[in-house]
Amino acid sequence: MSKAMARRSDAQTIPLSFTLNGRLQELEVEPHELLLDVVRDRFGLTGVKLSCDVQVCGACTLLVDGRPVSACTTLAFEVRGRSVLTIEGLAEHGKLHPLQEAFIAHGGFQCGYCTPGMILAAKALLDENPNPSEEELKHFMHGNICRCTGYKKIIESIMAAAKKLRRGR
């Protein structure tokens, strides 16, 4: 049994109803449970990663109502009534999102640990600003850290996806 599920009988529980990758989910959580653990351990969605644990690296990025948050430092009850998107929910009908395709085409990842967070943060950026300058992109993404590939290919991937998404509009 995972740590998140071992529960004392006197523990306080909070009903949590939220949308996860488009599907309504209802469960109970304790106040101290983190969104990261709930998504990984209760729903088996392991695309969201724990890394720095102090909101610096972005490996645990999830979108809550379309905006990036650090799942490692978000209490699970905070997503009551809200919509959470993980990397697993990004492809539609088996077709990868243009950002996912661009990261593959442009070699935007190597070990892949930072990639779910990178792609979700980039989605939030492009939803808000479909035509970012490279400076705007860097400013938005500077809180997502890649420790192997380097940033050039990540920037190229996001710019390529932005272009494709603009054409598709």
Add this chain to the structure above:
Amino acid sequence: MLKRFRLEEPESANEACELLGRFGESAKVYAGGTELLLAMKEGLVHYERLVNIKKLGLNQITRDNGTIHIGALCTHRQLETAPDLQRSLPALVKLERNVANVRVRQVGTLGGNLCFAEPHADPGTLLIALGAQIIAEKGASKREIAAEDFFVDAYETRLAADELLTEIQVPVPPAHCGVEYLKFGYLERPSVGVAIALTARDGKKSVGDIRIAVGCAGPAPKRVAEAEALLKGKSTEEAIRSLPRAGEVAGRAAQAISDLHGSQEYKEHIVGVLLKRAFQSALSQC
């Protein structure tokens, strides 16, 4: 890993203060959680209860009679994107746009930032230069604390344990006023911050009022009246000649601490550099 705690979710400021009074040191206010939860995960602090105040509203930005009222629960993101602030307090908007990263700005609140009083934080320094007032409530009573008096030490403010910071009031800078906040740091952690608000007179030939604050380098942000006195009311030429001296004074006042991000002497020097640049930038806005 977070230890278990109980969650209280008051519906009013009164109820929140009552809970804080009843549970004393075993309870803590919880808003965005961006700093508190990190400290709790590290095991540096533990509270049996967190009092979530996000049902209290306190997230509006309004303006009346030349004062901007910022609800304590306004997030950095909200401040970064508020159209009215863009016009009236562009220096605050710029500061907010550069707080930590996009995820922290999404949930971190201005009130939480001030109450936590982490030394490496930007807003307090600028709010001191802007002459902001912090509104603290406890039951039916309400008091104003000048931003320059709010910070006592690292992680320590003038707020009583059962008092709630509900609003930050910032006077809209007058015409011919320039405001600048500059920081220096490694990645997301500011290690020196300098804020200046000044008015120019006689077509920028002289400096009128000026307020200078330094932060991040030492335990708490502070106003540096001694540096202000070197520049206030002086001709612009004379003020510019006095900038190195003002920088030295401000550097010492910062009570800089040597750490991984620089020695005390280095940070004192950077205070002087930023003060010079902030002065020029503020003057150019007048």
